[in-house]
Amino acid sequence: MTLEVSQRGKEYLKTAQTLLRAAQTMTDQAIAGQLKALADDYQRRAEKASHVDAAKALARSVTSAEGRMAYMI
Template sequence: MMLQISPRGRQYLKTAETLLRTAKTMTDRAVAGQLKALADDYERRAAKASRDDADKASARLAYNVERAWSA
């Protein structure tokens, strides 16, 4: 199943990319590792945000269809 990335998810991914770019320029391995871990967390947040936004949109659609059929 292909999941489309929501605008909120795109923002999380943009932040993750920035963190990864910054991590690549770090000479301190500990700081670079922390930035990479944070970027991974933001990638997980992007996926979750997109799933949550899709679920909310689906629920709104189901509610509107049900309301239209009962009218």
């Protein structure tokens, strides 16, 4: 099953990429490591947000289908 990245997930990924680019320009390895860890966190947030958003969309779809079925009965 392939999960499409939600808009919110895309924003998290964009932030992660920005953090990684900043980390690559750092001469202080401690700060670079912290930025990389923060980027990893944002990548996890992107995945979680996409899962949550997909679940919400599915729930809306089911609710909508149930409403249409009730109308037909």
